[in-house]
Amino acid sequence: xxxxxxPQIAGSAAxxxxxxxxxxxxxxxxxxxxxxxxxxxxxxxxxxxxxxFTALDPISALHWSAxxxxxxxxxxxxxxxxxxxxxxxxGRLTAPWWMVLGGGLTxxxxxxxxxxxxxx
Numbered sequence: 001x002x003x004x005x006x007p008q009i010a011g012s013a014a015x016x017x018x019x020x021x022x023x024x025x026x027x028x029x030x031x032x033x034x035x036x037x038x039x040x041x042x043x044x045x046x047x048x049x050x051x052x053f054t055a056l057d058p059i060s061a062l063h064w065s066a067x068x069x070x071x072x073x074x075x076x077x078x079x080x081x082x083x084x085x086x087x088x089x090x091g092r093l094t095a096p097w098w099m100v101l102g103g104g105l106t107x108x109x110x111x112x113x114x115x116x117x118x119x120x
Contacts, residue, residue, distance in 0.1 A: 010044035070117070074110040081107060 011027070017040045018025030024034040031038045051058075081103035084095035095103070
């Protein structure tokens with residue numbers, strides 16, 4: 001018997017996709033007003049139902065998605081620190097040196113933690 005999945009995941013995915021593409025979104029809108037938003041909910045729900053019929057263990061999938069997110073967090077944070085230093089990207093709102101230093105220390109700590117994950 002397939003297991004039920006959480007509908008909040010489909011809703012949060014729909015909000016994220018709609019905001020990314022600047023589509024009309026919201027559960028307070030009628031489906032005719034936010035077709036792509038509701039289509040995303042339907043696609044996520046159908047994908048969840050399809051996964052229920054596979055041998056994929058949902059807890060294992062959550063574990064590995066967290067591992068991948070943890071590994072990718074370091075380079076993404078490093079890119080953000082570089083971006084906030086760039087006047088071309090940020091204009092006159094570039095980060096002061098102490099914020100860049102804090103971001104650099106954060107990246108270093110995250111990199112050490114990621115290396116430790118693989119070594120230990």
